[in-house]
Amino acid sequence: xxxxxxxxxxxxxxxxxxxxxxxxxxxxxxxxxxxxxxxxxxxxxxxxxxxxxxxxxxxxxxxxxxxxxxxxxxxxxxxxxxxxxxxxxxxxxxxxxxxxxxxxxxxxxxxxxxxxxxxxxxxxxxxxxxxxxxxxxxxxxxxxxxxxxxxxxxxxxxxxxxxxxxxxxxxxxxxxxxxxxxxxxxxxxxxxxxxxxxxxxxxxxxxxxxxxxxxxxxxxxxxxxxxxxxxxxxxxxxxxxxxxxxxxxxxxxxxxxxxxxxxxxxxxxxxxxxxxxxxxxxxxxxxxxxxxxxxxxxxxxxxxxxxxxxxxxxxxxxxxxxxxxxxxxxxxxxxxxxxxxxxxxxxxxxxxxxxxxxxxxxxxxxxxx
Amino acid sequence: xxxxxxxxxxxxxxxxxxxxxxxxxxxxxxxxxxxxxxxxxxxxxxxxxxxxxxxxxxxxxxxxxxxxxxxxxxxxxxxxxxxxxxxxxxxxxxxxxxxxxxxxxxxxxxxxxxxxxxxxxxxxxxxxxxxxxxxxxxxxxxxxxxxxxxxxxxxxxxxxxxxxxxxxxxxxxxxxxxxxxxxxxxxxxxxxxxxxxxxxxxxxxxxxxxxxxxxxxxxxxxxxxxxxxxxxxxxxxxxxxxxxxxxxxxxxxxxxxxxxxxxxxxxxxxxxxxxxxxxxxxxxxxxxxxx
Numbered sequence: 001x002x003x004x005x006x007x008x009x010x011x012x013x014x015x016x017x018x019x020x021x022x023x024x025x026x027x028x029x030x031x032x033x034x035x036x037x038x039x040x041x042x043x044x045x046x047x048x049x050x051x052x053x054x055x056x057x058x059x060x061x062x063x064x065x066x067x068x069x070x071x072x073x074x075x076x077x078x079x080x081x082x083x084x085x086x087x088x089x090x091x092x093x094x095x096x097x098x099x100x101x102x103x104x105x106x107x108x109x110x111x112x113x114x115x116x117x118x119x120x121x122x123x124x125x126x127x128x129x130x131x132x133x134x135x136x137x138x139x140x141x142x143x144x145x146x147x148x149x150x151x152x153x154x155x156x157x158x159x160x161x162x163x164x165x166x167x168x169x170x171x172x173x174x175x176x177x178x179x180x181x182x183x184x185x186x187x188x189x190x191x192x193x194x195x196x197x198x199x200x201x202x203x204x205x206x207x208x209x210x211x212x213x214x215x216x217x218x219x220x221x222x223x224x225x226x227x228x229x230x231x232x233x234x235x236x237x238x239x240x241x242x243x244x245x246x247x248x249x250x251x252x253x254x255x256x257x258x259x260x261x262x263x264x265x266x267x268x269x270x271x272x273x274x275x276x277x278x279x280x281x282x283x284x285x286x287x288x289x290x291x292x293x294x295x296x297x298x299x300x301x302x303x304x305x306x307x308x309x310x311x312x313x314x315x316x317x318x319x320x321x322x323x324x325x326x327x328x329x330x331x332x333x334x335x336x337x338x339x340x341x342x343x344x345x346x347x348x349x350x351x352x353x354x355x356x357x358x359x360x361x362x363x364x365x366x367x368x369x
Numbered sequence: 370x371x372x373x374x375x376x377x378x379x380x381x382x383x384x385x386x387x388x389x390x391x392x393x394x395x396x397x398x399x400x401x402x403x404x405x406x407x408x409x410x411x412x413x414x415x416x417x418x419x420x421x422x423x424x425x426x427x428x429x430x431x432x433x434x435x436x437x438x439x440x441x442x443x444x445x446x447x448x449x450x451x452x453x454x455x456x457x458x459x460x461x462x463x464x465x466x467x468x469x470x471x472x473x474x475x476x477x478x479x480x481x482x483x484x485x486x487x488x489x490x491x492x493x494x495x496x497x498x499x500x501x502x503x504x505x506x507x508x509x510x511x512x513x514x515x516x517x518x519x520x521x522x523x524x525x526x527x528x529x530x531x532x533x534x535x536x537x538x539x540x541x542x543x544x545x546x547x548x549x550x551x552x553x554x555x556x557x558x559x560x561x562x563x564x565x566x567x568x569x570x571x572x573x574x575x576x577x578x579x580x581x582x583x584x585x586x587x588x589x590x591x592x593x594x595x596x597x598x599x600x601x602x603x604x605x606x607x608x609x610x611x612x613x614x615x616x617x618x619x620x621x622x623x624x625x626x627x628x629x630x631x632x633x634x635x636x637x638x639x640x641x642x643x644x645x646x647x648x649x650x651x652x653x654x655x656x657x658x659x660x
Contacts, residue, residue: 061463138646143406143462147601148642154594155638162631273594277470284467314482321474328468329457 005343008213015209018292019202025194032189037306039188039262041299042197046204046255048282048298049291053208054248055280056288057217059224060241061142064149066276067156068124068249070266072256074160074167075120077266078110080175085111094173098165106166113181121253128249129242136238136245141227150273157271172267179261188262197258201295204251208291211247220244281320285327287336297334378626379619380503384512386618387519391577392592393599393610394522395570401605402543402563405455406466410596411589412476413568417443417575418584419480422489432493432580436518439576440569447568451561459560473589481586488583491576515577522570526607539563598641604651612652617641 004010022042029035047069054060081092091103103111110116135148160167167173179186186193211217220240222230231237260266269275278301286297305316312319331337396410407413420442421435430438450472458465497511530536541549542559550556574592582588599617603609617637624633645651 061466134646138649140645140649143466144601144645144649146463146466147406147597148645150594151598151638151642151645155635155642158631158638159635162629162635274590280467281470315478317474317478318482321471321478323471325454325468325471325475328464328471329454332461332464 003340003344003347005340015205015292022198026191035191035194036189036262039194039197040259041302042201043255043259043262044282044298044302045295046201046251047279048286048294049204049208050248050251050255051279051283052288052291052294053211053251054245055283056294057212057224058220058241058244060245061146062149062245062248063146063276063280064153065248065252065279066271067153068128068252069256070156070271071124071127072120072253073260073266073270074173075116075123076257076260077173077175078107079113079116079120080179080260080264081173082107082110082116083113083180084175084177094168094171095165100165104166117257120257121250124253125246125250129246132242132245133238136241153271153273153276157268160268160271170268172265174265178264186261188264193262196261200254200258204254205291205295212291216240281324285324285334287334289333290336293334293336375626378622380508382619382622384508384516385622386615387516389595389599389618390611390614391515391519391522391574393596393614394526395567395574396596396600397603397605397607397610398526398563398570399567400600402539403459403560404462405459405564406462406469408466408470408593409473409476410571411593412473413443413447413571414575414578414592415480415586415589416446416476417572418491418579418588419484420572421576421579422491422584425491432491436573436576439572443572443575444565444569448561448565450568451564455564456557456560477586477589484586486586488585490583491579493580511580515581518573518577522573523607523611530607602641602644602651604653606653609651609653
């Protein structure tokens with residue numbers, strides 16, 4: 001009778017309840033604006049999940065998750081932009097403003113929606129695989145890797161701003177119409193869009209949970225705790241790290257696609273350092289060792305920002321920063337660890353009371369030493 | 370290609386290098402000694418700019434006195450920060466990164482609450498606003514002042530670290546904290562003082578940057594990543610940061626001469642990533658440094 005927090009069946013039940021609640025939402029709510037907002041929280045939840053997988057379970061602090069998210073978002077925005085171009089008007093307007101007279105090679109594949117979608121997910125994933133592979137092979141880890149991802153993120157941020165004719169520069173891309181797939185238009189304010197995000201969030205969470213419970217996940221957690229020992233045991237540490245980092249990147253890329261589908265907009269701000277750091281904050285506050293905790297962290301912080309942010313407009317960042325400092329200082333494993341220790345206390349109490357019953361039932365108590 | 374303008378770019382490169390170096394100096398000391406990744410460094414620079422602005426605007430202090438005054442004000446802030454938060458996190462390097470990011474949010478928003486988001490200006494003596502021309506190259510006097518201050522600070526730090534008793538203690542703690550402690554060095558005190566010193570250096574940088582650009586609550590964010598890369602490329606030592614800033618400053622200026630500023634920056638970021646792939650320990654690795 002251990003801590004129920006660590007009970008796998010209990011965990012899956014909590015997951016089922018969590019997603020059941022999320023699934024009920026679009027049936028109960030018919031405010032399309034609110035539904036769209038909740039769907040964006042789902043996207044943030046996916047980002048927090050990816051951070052939790054990579055940082056909480058792989059021990060890789062990634063301050064550049066905005067790379068995968070941003071590249072996915074740009075790919076999706078390019079696909080959607082090209083959907084609204086036709087033979088009579090083949091070039092997006094911002095390119096004309098930047099005096100491009102033909103579609104650049106970079107944009108050509110995005111004329112096809114399927115190819116565009118595949119590229120939006122494949123390019124960031126491939127980038128993570130290559131970048132992660134190179135870095136982990138060189139045994140860059142811990143704070144160093146964090147700073148390298150920061151440098152890489154800044155590199156992408158600057159190149160997107162610099163190549164204005166191809167990327168829209170600081171203004172970003174604003175596809176004029178909603179995303180269409182197989183002849184169906186996905187209105188960002190419709191329940192359909194919510195369901196798409198819901199399915200991806202649930203799928204990503206289940207896959208991530210299965211990964212953490214697999215023997216692969218166990219090895220990554222061992223690497224997180226002591227990479228050197230795992231290396232001495234003969235595991236390819238770099239290989240494991242690359243895979244978990246790439247899976248996290250894949251989830252973030254999908255989140256990027258969903259995000260653009262919901263807001264029809266992307267700009268370099270999605271690759272800004274502060275956005276990637278806020279993903280880390282969500283996971284850290286929610287509890288990076290808990291997938292669901294991280295998703296919750298994103299919901300809580302973003303929800304609070306939307307609703308408290310209006311009332312405490314001036315002090316919101318102050319509150320967030322202060323709260324974050326307190327969590328890091330006193331609760332390094334986030335809010336989920338409160339639940340863990342709470343349930344642990346409960347289990348301990350139950351154990352000691354049952355132990356007491358046994359002692360009382362004992363006819364011949366041992367003499368005290 | 371015009372040789373004169375290339376020469377001009379080279380001279381500008383020295384100036385860029387000195388700006389990056391002075392932004393990275395405080396971080397070098399904090400990171401090099403205690404291994405703390407201080408994400409609030411940019412905001413300490415911002416505080417330096419604001420304290421110079423306040424001293425000048427409310428007390429009418431001459432600009433040249435504002436620079437050392439900012440040093441002490443921000444050093445005090447750093448001292449409070451270290452005693453109140455950082456000292457509990459020394460054995461958790463990733464958590465110092467996160468906690469100091471929280472600090473940076475608080476500082477930025479706090480300053481925005483007090484001073485508002487509109488830009489402030491620090492007035493420098495009129496003599497600084499002219500240009501110095503060296504043959505066919507010309508550079509603003511203030512950039513020369515920054516170069517001078519940076520050189521002075523580097524020399525001062527070198528004296529402090531290599532010629533004084535305090536410096537020996539700092540280097541001993543850097544190399545092996547436990548061993549230093551068993552020789553009677555109070556490592557907690559050393560960490561505290563170096564953190565305050567590093568913060569103070571950020572304050573000096575801030576009071577200079579406040580003249581070079583406008584003073585804004587968000588001004589720190591643009592320096593912190595750059596400063597970090599200088600420190601990591603340099604390997605956390607003083608000489609390393611000087612060499613790293615020198616090399617990247619020149620590269621930035623020359624690349625910007627052939628392409629443009631943003632693209633040059635992109636190339637530098639990529640080059641740094643490639644460089645660190647092959648030398649994760651930086652240009653000058655310290656013997657027995659804590660990793």
